[in-house]
Amino acid sequence: MILTLVQHKDGIIDEVSLELLTLAKQLNQKLSTKIASVILGDNTEALSKLLSQKAIDEVITISAPELKTYSPDTYAFALTKLIREKNPKAFLFSHTPLGCDITPKLAASLGVGAIASCNGVEFEGINPIFIRSVYNGKLQAKVALNSTPLLLTVERGAFKKDEETGNAPTTAFACDFSGIKSRYKSLRFYEAQKASVDITKAKIIVSGGRGLGKKENFELIKNLAEILGGEYAASRPVVDNEWTERDRQVGSSGKIVSPNLYIACGISGAIQHMAGMKKSNVIVAINKDSEAPIFSIATYGIVGDLFKVLPVMIEELKKLKN
Ligand SMILES: Cc1cc2nc3c(=O)[nH]c(=O)nc-3n(C[C@H](O)[C@H](O)[C@H](O)COP(=O)(O)OP(=O)(O)OC[C@H]3O[C@@H](n4cnc5c(N)ncnc54)[C@H](O)[C@@H]3O)c2cc1C
Structure with missing residues (x-):
């Protein structure tokens, strides 16, 4: 299975999550497995309905009040549990502040490697080689991981948004947070000063x-x-x-x-x-x-x-x- 993490805010899916699906599908041509998108939140129903219209194999939701806003403790707990149970071949995250925060934490807790800021992929046989910019874009490095799951953060805009439609089933993944105390508390969001254009x-x-x-x-x-x-x-x-x-x-x-x-x-x-x-x-x-x-x-x-x-x-x- 290849997992992708869906990023969302105020009920809107960040388009970068759909770009991850394009990479997931490229990987799947060689890994020949299934693709599932993972949504974390306190109420994931509406989002899962949107995601289930994509041409993927499954939408996995983890719903809990503890996941209402991002906390590395609760997110890492839920995702580590998911990875241990599903044993995915790869888990793709966007190279956003959330993705950059959670991916190394997961890699450390699972004892595996991770690649940050991936912007392309090529294959040696069935083995994926990931491409990432180094030295401020002067060079492109080709990096392979020899651990599983392959954990990656993927640069925004590096892959086209996946446009394929489908009908994916949704599965709720149960997670008991009773023993978990988040050391983070989100107080409020501040809107970033609007750029003149995106x-x-x-x-x-x-x-x-x-x-x-x-x-x-x-x-x-x-x-x-x-x-x-x-x-x-x-x-x-x-x-x-x-x-x-x-x-x-x-x-x-x-x-x-x-x-x-x-x-x-x-x-x-x-x-x-x-x-x-x-x-x-x-x-x-x-x-x-x-x-x-x-x-x-x-x-x-x-x-x-x-x-x-x-x-x-x-x-x-x-x-x-x-
Ligand atoms: C750490 C680092 C980060 C950088 N990040 C970026 C970055 O994010 N983005 C970026 O763009 N650069 C970046 N640079 C700078 C980069 O190295 C180049 O200097 C820069 O991209 C050159 O910009 P340019 O092509 O506009 O200018 P030039 O390289 O000077 O090219 C001008 C071109 O215009 C052509 N030209 C001139 N007159 C005409 C005409 N009348 N009609 C048609 N063509 C004409 C010339 O033939 C020439 O090819 C970075 C550099 C460093 C060191």
Whole structure:
């Protein structure tokens, strides 16, 4: 069995949990087992109904007042018990604060290894080799685990959201917390200051780099993004120069995005930038240097001056829209 932990808040499933299902299904092509999503909470009924519409084998709920809010003590207790009873081949967590907190705790209590921040998988025979960024995105490390269950945290945006629908049965997993005293008490939630935009959710991104030359020219990027109904984004030098907001930086020290369409304009394709956008479905690169590394991952490349190419694209798209 491959287990995935469902993250949720206020009755809404975090989409990152659906990205885990995509990795689970890739693993399952080799591990040939079953996939179950695990929901913890004080009242999991509505969430389990939502999850049961996914193409998985089972939804496992662990419902208890002790699980109303996250506590490493109660969560680790419930999940360790579940792992001991179900003996899964893998348990996947999102690389969120919760996932980063609970995964090493489980690994330590089970005496197994864990891989943090996984963003890809490949196989040697049937053995999965996980890929994770190291040295701030400069290198990709390939890591194998020789213990089971495979415990992983998975980067947000590294895998597409699983869209397959199905009809999965729900099983309640009983857990008696009477001997467990949580050392943590959640007092209240504070809303994080809202970012101006969440580019990780955008389907279309037009991104500008240092090739734009100066702040005023960034308007071209905004115009193209607007006409395509997408978001605009940037490489780090553009953000460092304050041509646009920091929330919009793509890359290893910015956001990891995987839109349907990513248009990189005047971006050379440094490894730190590509770490943040290489999973995009279609990548269009516009650069006057035909040797620019960005072309190595581009689906379509335009070797040319962006100040000539972008106005034509904007005009043609306007005509199409009208
Ligand atoms: C620890 C660390 C973390 C980092 N994190 C990030 C990160 O998260 N995101 C990120 O983006 N970078 C990051 N960087 C920086 C990264 O190494 C690069 O310096 C940066 O990505 C380069 O940005 P750029 O492609 O916009 O600029 P450049 O590399 O200067 O490229 C500009 C490109 O524009 C092209 N160009 C110029 N004029 C035109 C024109 N008129 N028409 C068409 N093309 C033109 C040029 O040919 C060139 O390829 C990080 C670096 C470090 C050390």
